[in-house]
Amino acid sequence: MxxxxxxxxxxxxxxxxxxxxxxxxxxxxxxxxxxxxxxxxxxxxxxxxxxxxxxxxxxxxxxxxxxxxxxxxxxxxxxxxxxxxxxxxxxxxxxxxxxxxxxxxxxxxxxxxxxxxxxxxxxxxxxxxxxxTVPDNIVTVFQAAVMDLGLPLPWPIPEGWTPPEADAPILLWGGAGSVGMYSIEVFRHWGYKNLVVVSSKKHHEYLKSLGATVCFDYRDKHVVDEIREYLGPQGVPYVIDCIGHLTGSLRHITKLADDGTKVAVMLPVVISDPTEIQAPVYQMTEPAEGQWKEGVIVKGVRTHFYLKNQLFKDKMQCEIIPTLLEQKVVRPNPQRIVEGETLLERAQDAIVLLRNKAGSLAGKTVFAPAGLSGTGAYACQLAKKVFNAGKVITTGSTSKVDQVPKLLGEGTVDQVIDHTKEDPTKVIPRASVDFILDTTGEAMSFLHLMVPSTSLIVSISTQPSGTQLQQSSVMRRPDNPRLPWFGRLFLDFFDTCRRTRARRWGVAYEYLFLDPNAKDLKTLAGHAEEGKITPVVGCTVNLKDVDEVKAACGTVYNGKRGLGKTVIRVG
The missing domain is CATH 3.90.180.10 (Medium-chain alcohol dehydrogenases, catalytic domain)
Incomplete structure (x- = not known):
């Protein structure tokens, strides 16, 4: 037809x-x-x-x-x-x-x-x-293993074949990522027996089921020493950096690679991550140039060059990948389906999700101070019930600690810290938090709590940059107001200081300016209808009672003793 x-x-x-x-x-x-x-x-x-x-x-x-x-x-x-x-x-x-x-x-x-x-x-x-989820990652694994590390992956596999380096340690940094998981499965299938994998601890059991020999937690501050102890004096001959991030992976790998080590690094190497308001910085030349010990052989993985290998060109997509899937040698990666009414909307939302690493809160640790404040109550509920955070931490006064599970639901918050008795910055372990929504203006005092390289602080309680304020909904008025140059310069300076300070800790920092829109409100309404978020109303006052309104507004302004949202009855 x-x-x-x-x-x-x-x-x-x-x-x-x-x-x-x-x-x-x-x-x-x-x-x-x-x-x-x-x-x-x-x-x-x-x-x-x-x-x-x-x-x-x-x-x-x-x-x-x-x-x-x-x-x-x-x-x-x-x-x-x-x-x-x-x-x-x-x-x-x-x-x-x-x-x-x-x-x-x-x-x-x-x-x-x-x-x-x-x-x-x-x-x-x-x-x-x-x-x-499969073809690009499998191609990358073969290109890195065969062309960059020189490890054979013959096709078809000869009967009784054992790889010459079957027992040699192969270090996979970022084993829970797409390339990392497929690397484990491919190497296991071809007979490589010593797969040393680095990932978040929560993924270790699953990665071992795929074929990882031993797993290490990248969050452990002694992770490099622990890997060295496991490897022994012979060190590691082969490394695949499945991430390609200057501070997130390469700064550790440069300490492990010795004379003769072959290292394959995903390109481009990310020097600094993109955000909604900051452009990324990449490197396509020698990864971590100048930081390697003498004799280390470093290659950037160029997946797009795989067609230069005639076997790969003729067999990779036509035969190898379908066969590996059909025989269940490899399992498709978990997927997140991006919804949207149009092709363009879905594509744009996917980019935003990647940029903000949205969805990556699943299984991770979130700290939202003031969990029974107007914003904190929703932050805790969204983190756990919508974004599937593994652990949600919040704070509250003595009288509010017991109210958290009652008002937000059992299991929504995993740890409530009484800030009148304990300092959260001392109770929460260092380098253990993945995301903070700063509702109290203390963003910079939380930096030591954050996981280096991959964590994010979003503040709604510090100050915006002058540029951000000028472009915000507050300034979109018919009279087209403009910030004075000195005010804009002042705000830009302090915003830059906060970002620079955060960057030194390996933490991304952003100020979030409220810009309500119909799409977000519709999404929130859907979450409420599904029972994923429950309103927390602290007090209701009558607009005609001026003293009552002043007292309620004073509570909100001072940020103390308030509970949930203050609602004013107008009619």
């Missing part, structure tokens, strides 16, 4: 670094020899796409279509020869990263025209949303 192919189709593109994504009309290219047209039904968003959207990574001209990993249905088959025997209607998965002919192979569009060596048939029992 012939399918009518439109001349143009929608595609998601980067207009310029740090700007919102746009939807463009992309031309639909008829398939040449060895090519097919695929209707893309699912794609994935990865840190690489964030690097492109925020840093313009490897983009020399805008607009540029995003995307690489896809799953979908074959709509048209071009003339042969083909690497895969395909028919119209076949379900396929693939990894098409090249930027050729107006981005015809890029995945963030409804139709792509790709050569058949960049895809494979969908294995039975696999959903499309599961499939798009």
């Amino acid at each position: 012939e399918v009518e192919i439109p001349a143009i189709h929608p595609a998601v593109a980067v207009r310029a670094p740090r700007e919102p994504l746009i939807l463009i009309d992309a031309p639909t290219y008829p398939p040449d020899a060895g090519e097919v047209i695929v209707k893309v039904e699912w794609t994935s968003s990865t840190p690489y796409h964030l690097h492109q959207a925020d840093g313009g990574l490897l983009i020399d001209m805008f607009p540029r279509i995003l995307g690489d990993t896809f799953a979908g249905t074959v709509l048209m088959v071009g003339p042969g020869p083909h690497h895969v025997d395909l028919e119209v209607g076949d379900k396929v998965l693939g990894y098409s990263f090249r930027d050729v002919k107006d981005g015809k192979e890029k995945a963030a569009q409804t139709l792509i025209t790709v050569p058949t060596y960049l895809l494979g048939k969908m294995p039975q029992g696999l959903t499309m949303q599961e499939a798009v």
Whole structure:
């Protein structure tokens, strides 16, 4: 049955670094020899796409279509020869990263025209949303292992084959990430027996079920010494940095790598992470240049170069990846499905999630002081019931400690600290908190509590920068008010000081300015309807009773003795 192919189709593109994504009309290219047209039904968003959207990574001209990993249905088959025997209607998965002919192979569009060596048939029992988590990561693992570390992964595996370095330690830093988990499964399947994995402690049991030999917690301040003790005098001959972060991973790995160690590092190396208001800083040259001991062999993993290996080009996507999935050698990564009414909305939300590391609160430790304040009450509930935080910590006075589970629900808060008797900065262990919503203006006193490199403090109680205040909803008025230059300079200076101080601790810091919008309010309404958040009303006063209103406002202003939200009856 012939399918009518439109001349143009929608595609998601980067207009310029740090700007919102746009939807463009992309031309639909008829398939040449060895090519097919695929209707893309699912794609994935990865840190690489964030690097492109925020840093313009490897983009020399805008607009540029995003995307690489896809799953979908074959709509048209071009003339042969083909690497895969395909028919119209076949379900396929693939990894098409090249930027050729107006981005015809890029995945963030409804139709792509790709050569058949960049895809494979969908294995039975696999959903499309599961499939798009796999190809780019498996390709990366093979490229890092074979081309960068020189560890053989023959295909097909010869009967009775044992790798020459079967017992050699292979250190995988960031083992709970996508590349890390697939690395464990691939190395295990090919017979490598000494996989030393570094990740958060909560992932250790699962990673061992995948094939990790031993696991270490990256949060442990003695983690480098513990790994050295395990390795013994021979040290570690092979390392894959599955993260590629200057402070998050490389600063530790440089202490472990000795003369002769081969290190493969994910590129680009992140020097500083992007935020909603700060551009990222990347490095594509030698990772952690100048910090390695003499004799260490360091290579940046360039996944896009895998086609230079003829075996990889002919077999990787057409045969190796589908077979590994079909035989359940590898398991698809856990997925988070990004919802949205339009393709553009879903794509933009995915970038925002990556930028803010949203969803990463799952299983992590959140500190929201003043848990029965107007904001703190919602922060605790959202952290636990919406973002699935592993541990939620808050504070309260003696009279409020017992009220926390009653008002917020049993199990919402895991630890309540009586701030009138104990100092939270001394009770909470150092380097143990992943996220803080500062509702008390004490953000800088919490820095030592944060996990270096990966944690974030968002404050609503310090001060914004002058630029942020000028651009806020407060200043969007018909008379177009402008901040005095000296006021703007003053606010910018202190905001920079806070950011710099936080950066020295390896912590990201942001001030959050309230900017209400219909989309967020609708989301919150949905959470309330589902019972995930419960309003906490402290007191209700009558607008006509001036003294009552003044007293209530004074309680809010002083930030003491208040409970939940103060509500004023107007009618």
